[in-house]
Ligand code: 5GP
């Protein structure tokens with residue numbers, strides 16, 4: 001628990017929130033500035049600024065929670081799809097530095113923008129990149 005961190009306080013229940021789901025490791029709440037109706041964020045109760053700091057134990061559980069809540073959302077909201085995503089670092093769009101996962105329901109003709117432009121021709125050497133990353137995997 002980081003006493004300067006708003007998501008720690010929300011996850012611990014010290015600041016009230018619209019909670020969708022809670023267990024001993026996570027609290028899932030409605031995003032205060034939703035991209036679409038039902039946009040929720042999964043907050044681990046453990047403080048970690050980003051995925052790099054997150055424990056393997058919590059990392060291994062978070063997608064199970066995402067699946068559980070996404071399934072309920074799909075049934076209840078009748079959305080066509082759901083984006084599940086997570087930002088690390090300011091450049092990647094992270095604005096709150098307590099790791100969290102977004103569940104963004106998608107509806108026909110919604111105005112949500114998520115994505116990136118695919119490069120048509122990419123000159124990097126895929127094999128070399130794969131090999132050099134692989135060498136660092138612990
Ligand atoms: P990020 O940009 O870091 O991936 O996402 C942060 C998200 O947290 C944003 O979608 C923002 O709307 C949401 N958010 C920021 N502060 C609060 C808050 O105090 N309460 C809730 N419920 N959501 C918040």
Ligand code: ZN
Nearest residue numbers: 005008047098
């Ligand atoms: Zn925190």
